[in-house]
Amino acid sequence: MASYPGQESRLPSQIVDPKVKVPNASQVNGRELDWWQWMRYGPFLAQMVIVRRCNLSCGYCSEFDKTSDPIPFETLIGQLRKLRELRTWAVCLTGGEPTLHPRLADMVGEMRTLGFRRRQMITNGYKLTEDLIKSLNDSGLTDMQISVDGVLPNEMTVKTLQPLRKKLALLAEHARFKVVMSGVIGSAPPEEAIEVIDFARENGFIPRILLIHDENGQLKLSTEELAAYREAKRKIGSRFEDADGYREKLIKDGTAPFKCRAGSRYLYVDEFGQVHWCSQTRGVFTKNLLEYSLEDLKDQFHTPKKCDATCTVGCVRTASIYDQWRGQGQG
């Protein structure tokens, strides 16, 4: 895999190589889905890991390493072209930590050129600079999710307001894209989550709440954390996003079954270009993205997922909600 010496001190816009060769559509061997096929089975959202490495080590996270190189730009462009063939509506760049990729802004620019309607990324914010924010503006980023778990750093997380204040001020001043500030309840003293929501509001960001899950995606919250979650929900009000009230059901009954359409409406593409259902079920289902076809989308649309009843993966629940009336399984 390619390595990028000195990558962390260089800006994506400074290292654009116009001579770089990327595969064209015929090299990724596909035929674009037509509109009707997409309506029935096509992806609404794909999350793509562009670098598995992370500059932090959050105590609750099992989605990073400390050694891997960024995925080569050409490889990622091939994957984006394939996602366009599948008519994917939105792509979200993730990791690890995507700002460790030296060509992050170039990737977003390619996403715009290829015609993705939403061009998104998730970040811990530590590597944001004014120049990087401006190059993300220029390349057409539409949404950034920045993770802010609490106010003060603790043993579990340093993604907190205190060390991130300057970065958040830069975003408030320069970002022309939508900024969602999301915190994980269960990773910092519960009352801090409420302070984060107030901060987000005051600075023009959209607050969002995630609930901490264990390595199997299971919910684990104390009574105080539950109370904080309810207060956070009340504060966020009508913008609170929760597919079918699944979190209240999980808290109350320990179960909230749904027809999970991962592998169809939602794709998780790992650092090896393999599609999985989601980050929590890596390896349960695996297929190379470049070989993905309409048949795969159909198969996975109809495959029941045994983990659905206790699932906490909000973005997949949201991507699955439009098709809850449709059958799944052999029927």
Ligand SMILES: C[S@@+](CC[C@H](N)C(=O)[O-])C[C@H]1O[C@@H](n2cnc3c(N)ncnc32)[C@H](O)[C@@H]1O
């Ligand atoms: C894996 S991170 C990758 C992007 C970036 N490094 C970040 O932290 O925002 C994506 C999101 O997953 C969340 N996450 C990771 N592990 C989690 C867990 N055990 N429970 C809940 N959310 C988790 C993070 O807080 C973050 O919002």
Ligand code: SF4
């Ligand atoms: S910053 Fe993101 S990827 Fe890195 S350890 Fe924390 S949650 Fe995981």
Ligand code: SF4
């Ligand atoms: S039900 Fe949840 S955990 Fe299971 S595959 Fe779907 S999104 Fe992943």
